[in-house]
Amino acid sequence: MKKISFTLNGEKRSIDVESNDLLLEVLREKFGLKGPKVACERGDCGACSVLLNGKSVRTCLILAAEVDGQDVVTIEGLSKDTLTPLQESFLKHNSFQCGFCAPGMTITATELLNKNPNPTEEEVKEAISGNLCRCTGYTPIIEAILDVKKK
Amino acid sequence: MEEYKYVGKPVDRLDEKEKVTGAAQYVDDIEFGPNLLYGEIVESPYPHALIKSIDTSEAEKVEGVVKVVTGKDFPYKFGLYMKDRYIFAQDRVRFIGEQVAAVIARDQKTAINAAKLVKVEYEPLTPVFDPIEALKEDAPVIHPELGNYSHVPWYFPKGGTNVAHQMKLRKGNIEKGFKDADFVFEDTYRIPRYAHACLETHIAVAHLDYSGRLTVWSSSQSPYTQRNLFADALAPLGFSHKDIRVITPYVGGGFGGKAGVTMEIIAVALAIAAKGHPVKLRWRRDQEFYNTYMRQQVITKLKVGVKKDGTITGFEMANYWDAGPYAEYGANVVNASGLSATGPYRIPNIKIDSYCIYTNLPAAGPYRGFGYSEMLFSVESHMDRIAKLIGMDSVEFRRRNGIKEGDSVAYGVPMNPSGLLEAIDKTAKEIEWGKKETSSDPNKVIGKGFAIFWKAPAMPPNVSSTAFIKFNEDGSLNIIVSGMEIGQGYLTAMAQIAAEILTVPPEKIRVELPDTDRNPYHWQTVASHVTWANGNAVKRAAIEVRNKIFDIVHQAYHYEKDSLYLEDEKVKCKLHSSFELPFKDFVIGGIQTEDGTYRGGAIVGSGSFMPEFTSAVQDPETGQGGHPNVHYTVGAGAVKIEIDKQTGKVRILKAVEALDAGKAINPMNVKHQIYGGLLQGFATALYEDMRFDENGKILNPNFTDYKIPTSLDIPDEFVPIIVEVPQPDGPFGARGIAEHTMIPAAPIIANAVEDALGIRIKSMPITAEKIAMAILNGKKEVDEFLMIMKK
Secondary structure (H helix, E strand, C coil): CEEEEEEECCEEEEEEECCCCEHHHHHHHHCCCCCCCCCCCCCCCCCCEEEECCEEEECCCCEHHHHCCCEEECHHHHCCCCCCHHHHHHHHHCCCCCCCCHHHHHHHHHHHHHHCCCCCHHHHHHHCCCCCCCCCCCHHHHHHHHHHHHC | CCCCCCCCCCCCCCCHHHHHCCCCCEHHHCCCCCCCEEEEEEECCCCCEEEEEEECHHHHCCCCEEEEEEHHHCCCEECCCECCEECCCCCEECCCCCEEEEEEECCHHHHHHHHCCCEEEEEECCCCCCCCHHHCCCCCCCCCCHHHCCECCCCCCCCCCCEEEEEEEEECCHHHHHHCCCEEEEEEEEECCECCCCCCCCEEEEEECCCCCEEEEECCCCHHHHHHHHHHHCHHHCCCHHHEEEECCECCCCCCCCCCCCCHHHHHHHHHHCCCCEEEEECCHHHHHHCCCEECEEEEEEEEEECCCCCEEEEEEEEEEEEECCCCCHHHHHHHHHHCCCCCECCCEEEEEEEEEECCCCCECCCCCCCHHHHHHHHHHHHHHHHHHCCCCHHHHHHHHECCCCCECCCCCECCCCCHHHHHHHHHHHCCCCCCCCCCCCCEEEEEEEEEEEECCCCCCCCCEEEEEEECCCCCEEEECCCCCCCCCHHHHHHHHHHHHHCCCHHHEEEECCECCCCCCECCCCCCCHHHHHHHHHHHHHHHHHHHHHHHHHHHHCCCHHHEEEECCEEEECCCCCCEEEHHHCCCCCEECCCCCEECCCCEEEEEECCCCCECCCCCCCCCCCECCCCCEEEEEEEEEEEECCCCCEEEEEEEEEEECCCCCCHHHHHHHHHHHHHHHHHHHHCCCCCECCCCCECCCCCCCCCCCCHHHCCCEEEEEEECCCCCCCHHHCCCCCHHHCCCHHHHHHHHHHHHHCCEECECCCCHHHHHHHHHHCCCEECCCCCECCC
């Protein structure tokens, strides 16, 4: 067991973890944050994405011990007070169907818009190409992300 | 057409806010507390073997292991249409990965480690993987007891063989059909297995409490069907339906893969073995591929006769379906697509034989489109080639032979109202059919492909659907139903239907996810029939609510019921224009009369719907005599593609799909289905590619090696078109559309590849490799089929 301390959704948190505990397991099972989803467990699909120091990462590929002293934001952290403009846009475009990819997709698109507030359609497609969605054909997701920059 | 306020409008999805905030709860997100146990499966390493012995003693000694269970503990069969599956393998395993035993432990890691200590001794048997090989007389028989299995009356299993079901369809005289033809054209098409690849894997948590109550939380399209199959399989243990409760929160993708029962019954068995504890069983991604259901492989031999003027005279088809070792659900895929295997064509002479064949590949069953994607690849490839053979434009060929309202379908029932011709014409216009295009890059060629499609809901003749509606104090509504929101927009459609009748806006309506204790019956969310069937039930419930409102107002004010109507959440009266009574003023507490007493009370409504014109009673030799389908939804699709001649890579420049929704309850959601479904279909056509080794072990059970489409794989331009020729018995004229969006994708691509290169690829998927090798080797036809890799 190792004690780690880090910022989780804006709040200082400490917890004991095993050296082989995955960040995904710790977020879901120990902190009860169920936004990041268990889906492929090998970094293929992006459903477990969170922001680590502002960059989207796959929590199924990261050990919890690695985030000691760092800053982690999950979908719950984004949704805290009011919806972000991106979430408002997803809502307006009815972007998601089954919704299982939505938390990871939202994290990845948030990173994109933070880095590049005016992405082209190609840049949007490229940015979310590691986040798999089986339902939507991506079109309503891409349209929503592009629509954020217009405002 | 009548103008509606909520129906036919792009109303926002009721579930979207939960989904964009991460609030939406899926089974794995529910907390079950520290008493939760975890299951781990001991799997067969053999595709076909006898189990000689199982030794669980070492596993039982591990600290944290609560119990180890085997087939001996649960000697029960189950199945939706035929009881040919077992909760755990009994004396025999039939595919690699089949559940032989399970460890129940305090945590998942302990369960995994202990499962490795279960020793199973096997006697390997000869396996069979090819469905045609499996038909041979000397083929190993996978179910020696098949002749004794119970099944629905429209299954015809052949005991002592590997034929789980044979479906025959005969119409007219096939010999005459070919004699009347100027050309007879024959070929064979091969379609491999595919995976649903839902982002959420199968998961179930089951809990048998000390009072004997069994509760199951499952990721499922079928809460009521699951309850029924659990009760049926476990009847020897004394379970009544009322003692079983199935709760289905949001589902992370279904596509048919979460229909019926697959792994959930294992979780139930584990809960029975570990009474008092909730037990969780969650499939890992590889298990999701090999131990749920896949789509079936099929080999289709097709022979079509045609006159010089383009009239189709005869259609003979044999379909050899590889169902894997369990066909309880898959044989109905074979049956349903067999009934409709002509595609949407008017053909006088028909002979169709569909064989559902057991093999030792993993079990296969329902997948979005239920056999129609497969059948249409063969039929629509073939029709394109025939048109070319007789020198007729292929769209004109389809216009000429396309089925019309009142035409007799293959089993003798008249075709329902249909916008097929309108869909053909609108699609052809949008894709600029007939306009040849060339690429500015000499390495690239451009081609266009076209296909038409139809699909009926595949379901038993007497499936039932119900709805409850209740008012709240503020005049808002809860609709309580048991259809499943699997992403298609079902909740929103039900709200729109009730909103239209009751004038309560959809944002003031909640539609509740299923819980079999509280929500009324719905068979299961499959077959693209919920908008139609459950929509009718919701509409009836809303009308009942409206009638109750009129009754109460009549009792309190003595206005004639005929003069009353609803508008803007109020009751109004045609004869007393000043009268208006807001719902919130009386829907719970009633209406006070002059003497101070009240009339009415809290208002609820219920509705029930079941088709009363359908029948599965048909002659097993001809398929004639019944009315197995409620109606067909039709459409057309087309693409413009660009092919790189050096790499064989296909880029979809434009995709068009038109379908006849009858009435699109929510046109936005219909369009969203077209985007998603067509892309799912294009992926099966172009690159999704399931491979097995020579022992029947899947080689690519993950998203690294089984590629599903990413955002970079979508068509450059996507044009959805909605046609609306109303379905007379649909709610507001609606019929289902969701599976249909996927089913024409493969032949559209195949036809476009031939248009671009003159190369006909007769086996799916049409990979870049196949195209490039055909160009390199100067081949005009490609049969290469790579599903099972030889050493």
